Amino acid sequence: MSKIEIIPLGGIGEFGMNCMGIRYRDEMIIVDAGMGFPEESPYGVDISVPNFDFLEEYRDDLTAIILTHGHEDHIGALSWILRKFNLPVYSSRFTLSLAEKRLEEFDMLGDVMLHRVKPKDVIEIGSFKIEFIHASHSLVECFSLAIHTPEGTLIHTGDYKIDDTPVIGPPYDLKTLKRIGDEGVLALLCDSTNSTVPGRTPSEQAVVPAFEEIFEETPGRLFVSTFSSSLHRLQIIFDIAHEFGRKVCVIGRSMQKNVEIALEQGILKTGHELLVDLGTARSLDDDEICYLVTGSQGEMRAALWNLATGSYKGMEIEPGDTVVLSARIIPGNEKNISRLIGHLYKRGANIIEEKRRLVHVSGHASQEDIRIMVETAQPRFVVPIHGEYRMLFRQKEFIKNHVAGYDDHDIILIENGNVLEIDQHGAQVVAKHDLHKTFIDEESMDEIDYETVRDRKKLAYGGAISLVVTLDKKTHELIAEPQVSFQGVANIDPMNGFGRQAQDAIRKAITDMKREHIVDRSYFKENLRVELKRFVQREIGTKPVIVTTIVEV
Numbered sequence: 337m338s339k340i341e342i343i344p345l346g347g348i349g350e351f352g353m354n355c356m357g358i359r360y361r362d363e364m365i366i367v368d369a370g371m372g373f374p375e376e377s378p379y380g381v382d383i384s385v386p387n388f389d390f391l392e393e394y395r396d397d398l399t400a401i402i403l404t405h406g407h408e409d410h411i412g413a414l415s416w417i418l419r420k421f422n423l424p425v426y427s428s429r430f431t432l433s434l435a436e437k438r439l440e441e442f443d444m445l446g447d448v449m450l451h452r453v454k455p456k457d458v459i460e461i462g463s464f465k466i467e468f469i470h471a472s473h474s475l476v477e478c479f480s481l482a483i484h485t486p487e488g489t490l491i492h493t494g495d496y497k498i499d500d501t502p503v504i505g506p507p508y509d510l511k512t513l514k515r516i517g518d519e520g521v522l523a524l525l526c527d528s529t530n531s532t533v534p535g536r537t538p539s540e541q542a543v544v545p546a547f548e549e550i551f552e553e554t555p556g557r558l559f560v561s562t563f564s565s566s567l568h569r570l571q572i573i574f575d576i577a578h579e580f581g582r583k584v585c586v587i588g589r590s591m592q593k594n595v596e597i598a599l600e601q602g603i604l605k606t607g608h609e610l611l612v613d614l615g616t617a618r619s620l621d622d623d624e625i626c627y628l629v630t631g632s633q634g635e636m637r638a639a640l641w642n643l644a645t646g647s648y649k650g651m652e653i654e655p656g657d658t659v660v661l662s663a664r665i666i667p668g669n670e671k672n673i674s675r676l677i678g679h680l681y682k683r684g685a686n687i688i689e690e691k692r693r694l695v696h697v698s699g700h701a702s703q704e705d706i707r708i709m710v711e712t713a714q715p716r717f718v719v720p721i722h723g724e725y726r727m728l729f730r731q732k733e734f735i736k737n738h739v740a741g742y743d744d745h746d747i748i749l750i751e752n753g754n755v756l757e758i759d760q761h762g763a764q765v766v767a768k769h770d771l772h773k774t775f776i777d778e779e780s781m782d783e784i785d786y787e788t789v790r791d792r793k794k795l796a797y798g799g800a801i802s803l804v805v806t807l808d809k810k811t812h813e814l815i816a817e818p819q820v821s822f823q824g825v826a827n828i829d830p831m832n833g834f835g836r837q838a839q840d841a842i843r844k845a846i847t848d849m850k851r852e853h854i855v856d857r858s859y860f861k862e863n864l865r866v867e868l869k870r871f872v873q874r875e876i877g878t879k880p881v882i883v884t885t886i887v888e889v
């Protein structure tokens with residue numbers, strides 16, 4: 337028998353960018369192809385995708401992509417992987433609709449094979465038999481996967497929580513999970529996002545009382561901002577708005593798009609003429625309208641930011657408005673959200689946040705949900721996935737200390753780029769690859785290479801020095817003073833003669849150089865760069881980016 341290889345390309349030890357290769361012999365499937373939001377964002381990189389070049393070595397083995405659900409951090413990189421490897425994609429109807437929209441933007445829809453599957457479906461892809469288990473989460477039509485191989489069964493949870501009373505769709509399908517668990521599960525790859533949170537994650541229904549109170553007590557206009565994909569939440573707002581006699585107007589492209597698809601597919605349901613367009617909404621009295629808006633993370637291009645800063649088509653937040661932020665803060669967005677709230681307060685709005693009222697619940701499993709998952713699936717091994725290292729570690733600690741039958745060596749912590757070999761006898765990391773993520777420019781959607789981002793980082797920390805040296809084309813002699821200029825270099829006082837000293841150092845270096853080293857211009861250029869670098873480091877102790885230009889006259 338061969339072993340199964342588990343190779344995460346993203347999503348382990350970081351938030352987002354979920355993607356994993358699962359290989360058996362010479363066949364490999366990919367689970368999810370998500371986007372990430374890298375910490376390099378101050379350097380002009382808004383998104384990242386997994387390093388799919390790494391999959392080149394498995395090109396002949398790749399057979400399919402399976403998507404667990406439609407969140408950006410699970411499907412956002414689909415167009416990038418499909419451009420490199422044209423593989424069939426399997427997922428639920430709703431997830432594929434979201435994926436289609438993305439592929440359409442890249443004009444790729446004609447070239448890809450999308451296969452729709454339903455809960456409990458079992459598909460065969462080579463040696464893999466994949467069973468789709470209905471999972472509850474903040475989005476709809478989500479799956480956990482049972483991946484059957486000749487060597488044993490893996491359960492990949494996807495994102496999940498054990499919600500007994502979701503707003504849309506049935507509860508998590510624990511019955512199917514139990515059946516598979518009873519048949520024997522080799523490993524459980526389990527979402528760690530909320531593994532630091534004790535207890536059970538509240539049901540999607542848990543926000544209903546707070547929203548009923550808010551609708552009851554709000555006399556003026558009501559704005560509710562949530563993730564555009566939180567369909568359970570949107571349905572709750574629709575229902576309560578209807579109950580309290582308010583119409584609903586959806587503002588923001590991504591939310592309008594999702595609502596449109598979900599209405600079309602009968603996932604969202606609205607009462608009679610509940611949804612109105614902006615023109616109609618503005619003609620209604622203040623207590624007759626509820627606006628659903630994007631931008632709960634303080635995104636500067638989203639509707640709520642524009643409303644809060646007076647830059648939305650003739651409409652803005654005014655005194656007497658109530659704004660509900662019905663979302664959690666995604667790590668990294670704290671500052672933007674804080675600025676957004678500042679703008680809202682300045683305009684006299686009343687703000688209701690998660691901290692003060694139960695207007696948001698998580699879509700991820702807390703510790704007691706994880707316990708239910710492990711006890712139902714009864715795996716031989718647990719591999720924590722989806723989350724920063726702290727969360728993976730805490731999942732391991734929780735299971736070890738609170739679920740009977742699991743010891744240290746039954747719960748395996750892995751990292752992106754690891755190759756985890758697993759079979760009935762054991763689980764072991766046999767290789768560790770260093771995977772740089774691929775950075776994407778959000779404007780052009782083009783790749784930005786790793787070196788460019790590294791240079792930008794260096795520029796931000798150390799500034800730049802440019803050196804221009806002018807030589808006689810024939811005699812190779814210096815015919816002007818070397819020009820040195822500084823941009824954003826700390827500890828430099830233009831009055832203290834540092835520029836002059838740098839000039840002197842360069843002139844001396846050129847005088848000391850052998851003629852043949854000057855004649856070879858690229859060698860000469862590199863030498864000058866190194867000389868100037870050493871000089872600056874010695875004198876002021878920083879490492880700016882140095883740009884050298886040779887002018888020949």
Ligand SMILES: [Zn+2]
Pocket residue numbers: 405407473475495699
């Ligand atoms: Zn998700």
